[in-house]
Each structure stands twice: as C-alpha cells, then as structure tokens.
Amino acid sequence: MKHSDNPGALAPKLVPIIICGGSGTRLWPVSREAFPKPFMRLADGQSLLQKAYLRAAALPHVTDIMIVTNRDTYFLVKDDCAEVKVDGVQIGYVLEPVARNTAAAIAAATRIAREHYGDEAVLLVMPADQLVEDVASFSIAVETAARAAQENGIVVFGIQPTRAETGFGYIEIDERPESAVAVAPVRQFVEKPVAEVAEQFLAGGRHLWNAGMFCFTPGTMLAELDVHAPGIAEQILPAVDAASVSESNDSFTVELDAAAFKNVESISIDYAVMERSKNVSVVACSIGWSDIGSWKAISELSQPDANGNRVEGTVALHDVSDCYIRGENRVIGALGLRDLIIVDTPDALLVADRNRTEDVKAIVSQLKRAKHESCALHRTVHRPWGTYTVLEEGERFKMKRIVVKPGASLSLQMHHHRSEHWIVVQGCADVVSGEKTVQLQPNESTYIPAGHKHRLTNPGVLECILIEVQCGEYLGEDDIVRFEDLYGRLKAPAASA
Incomplete structure (x- = not known):
C-alpha cells in the first residue's frame, strides 16, 4: 500500500475512519440485517452513511477516508459513496468477513492506517449511523480533539446533553465545561441510567452523552490495546497480515483473512479499552448530534404540522395528533390516533406507541425466533x-x-x-x-x-x-x-x- 501524496495538508494528517456495521433492530422494518441502518434514506434522500462520508470529506485537509464494513455490504457502501463522491478524496475499504464488534474493527483499521498513513497520523473514528447537523461546530470539535490526541492519548467526544436521556451512555468529568468546546480528563464512563439518575446528570452539568466517536494516533491505540486487550491485539495481527489487498487510482480494499478474523473476541471498544484506560480525555461539544437510535429520534428530524404530526409519504388523516407516519408505495389512512409511530413498507408494517420505540428490537427478536425472513430481507x-x-x-x-x-x-x-x-x-x-x-x-x-x-x-x-x-x-x-x-x-x- 502506498502513502497518499498531500503536500497542502497540515501536520498531522487527519484520517476519518467510518465504522459501517450493525443491524439497527430498533429501526425495523426499514433497517434489516441485509440492509442495515446506515443505508436508510432520510427525508432529503441521503443515507446516514452518505452524510457521514460527506461530513468527513468536508473536514479541513482531509484527502483520505477509511470505511470498515462487512464484506456482504461492501457493494452497498461503494454504491452509496459513489453517488455522492467528493473529488480528491481517496477511500480505503476494510472488509470484515464476520461481525466482531467495534474493538476488532478499530484494531484492524488502526493497524492498516498505520501502515498506509504513518504512525503520526490522527485517526478520527466515526459511526456511520449517526447524524450531526452543526457541521461547523463539528469541524471545530474535531480540530480540538486532534490536537489533544497528539498530547493526551485517546480523546472521546462528549455531547452536551439537552434532555434527561436514558438511552445513551454518559461520560463523567470533574466539573461543568467552561466553553462550548473544551477538553477534560474522563473521570468515568457510566452505563445507560434510569430516568431519575438521568435527571440528576442533566442538572449537575458534569455528565456528557457518549457519542461513540474517538480521536487517537495509531501508536496510542495499539499501545492501549496491548495493555488492556492483548488478546484482541494478538488475534488481529494474522487477520491483517494474511489480508487480501487490492488498489486502484482512488481507493484501496483490504479484505481481512476470514480464518483468522473469526477467532477475534467480540467486544466493544468501550469495554476493551475506554473504560479501562487512564489515558482518555473528552472534548465536550454541542454539534447537533443524534444517534438516530429509534423511530422517535427519526420523527424528530422533521417539522410537525399544526397537529403535531410528522408525515413522509401519501396519507389521509382525520383527528390525528402527535404521530409519525412513514409510507412508501401505498396511501395510509389514519383516524382518531394519538402518539403513535406508523412505518409501512411493502412487506411489513410497524405500529408502535411513540414512547416505546426503543422496544422495537423485541419484535425483531420474535421474528428471528420464528425464522421469518422479514427480519433480514426486504421484498x-x-x-x-x-x-x-x-x-x-x-x-x-x-x-x-x-x-x-x-x-x-x-x-x-x-x-x-x-x-x-x-x-x-x-x-x-x-x-x-x-x-x-x-x-x-x-x-x-x-x-x-x-x-x-x-x-x-x-x-x-x-x-x-x-x-x-x-x-x-x-x-x-x-x-x-x-x-x-x-x-x-x-x-x-x-x-x-
């Protein structure tokens, strides 16, 4: 693999790494195993993956992006990126033969990035299935995190909370941030809290939402893996060394060795490294962030009408309020409804209480047990x-x-x-x-x-x-x-x- 020429870039080189995986079970029936959440199209016609790619490509001096995805969704990733391709940006694809969670994905990508871009590059890990609406503030937060990563090890992104959220993990710091973008040592990571604790976190001002984004140099992350997850560090080596590599003018592809990669432990990077390391700081920021983790979150992306309804598709409503209704090929008629989520696809229909959309994954689990193909495939x-x-x-x-x-x-x-x-x-x-x-x-x-x-x-x-x-x-x-x-x-x- 060759180092990319980029004479106009400032040191250090910033390389975004987009993690494109998962099944998005809470967004069924649009998100399914063979067509997961990052490929969902939002109301503006762009997928979450496309938005992540464009967001990364818009960062100052970025000329290289890596995308880690499953081998089976590689063609979907390539099609999505080709549709919105930014000239002058090279994409490196890292293909996982099986899913092994974020620690394995980041470990493999970090080793490949070090070989391709050098040990002094700063890597920015970004999930493909999140939304960031304030791109200018995001760019400032990335620049702050990249500088801190050169000096302070791993830097995570903490979002200034706007509500008492029980669906997110939190990052605790010693005191309330003094500015819109501030770096502070991480005191501890906190699991998803109950409602009462989430209210305390919001009032106290010392807890940030964990955005699942990270900045670090390859040397820092690999050293932390060696200390805190040596098994993963060792198991990744043969998968990368025996990988199949191909290159073209504007991209390269690394397909990890299947026999070696299937032996890697399946664990998140949070459990493997972040919660164990003493070398982690956080950049506190407000960037219009959403993890798009439920249909309620999707519904809040669009403006409500006079009755509080948010609609995508052709509908006929009578005495309906505070509902989200999304259809594709059919007219949806609704009468006398309150606080519901209705999502219609050609082969599956979801009707849910607006305040219980986190539980949609229970429906998917039931379909899986019944071996119903609608949990995996669309029509x-x-x-x-x-x-x-x-x-x-x-x-x-x-x-x-x-x-x-x-x-x-x-x-x-x-x-x-x-x-x-x-x-x-x-x-x-x-x-x-x-x-x-x-x-x-x-x-x-x-x-x-x-x-x-x-x-x-x-x-x-x-x-x-x-x-x-x-x-x-x-x-x-x-x-x-x-x-x-x-x-x-x-x-x-x-x-x-």
Missing part, C-alpha cells in the same frame, strides 16, 4: 449487480422483477431444484444457458432448465429489467451453485444470484 433485495423484487409466490412458483446495472453480470450458476423463465422488458441481456449464448431484447425470453449452468450480463448503458418466473419443488435462495463470480462471492455463504 426488494440489493445485490452487487442490482436488485430483485419478489412480486408473487406460491406453492412451486415464484415471480421476481430483476434489475441489472449497466455492465453488471450475475454469477455463472446452477440450480438443482428449479427451472427459470426470463423475459426482458427493458434494455438488453446476454444470456449463457448450457452450451448456447443468446442476446435478448425487450419482449424476448429464454428458458433455463434445472441443472443448467447459466449467466446473465447487461452489455448496455441502461438498466436491464426482466421478469423471472421460477418453478420447482424448492425455491429457496440457497439453491444455488456458483462457478464464476465477478464480486468475489464464491467463498461466501449462498445467496441469490
């Missing part, structure tokens, strides 16, 4: 080559709408238990089926028997849209054998196309 599923949407299914048949990006290709594959009929309705498709190759135009079709190797490629400059009809005794997405794949999924768990 429209994203793949590296495009999307598919299940239109209809029944005993021994399933219909899908498949959209293939220009130049993209499904894997060369075979199904044991089903045949498929493809009908192109837009664009064109090159199809390999068995020993023959055909090109399909709109309103043309082909039949693929079970057991035949086949592949579809979109050779055009427009999206290719087709209708797929599956017939067979078993139609599960795991009935697939891959022989070739452009997206490195031959070793990955079975998934559709």
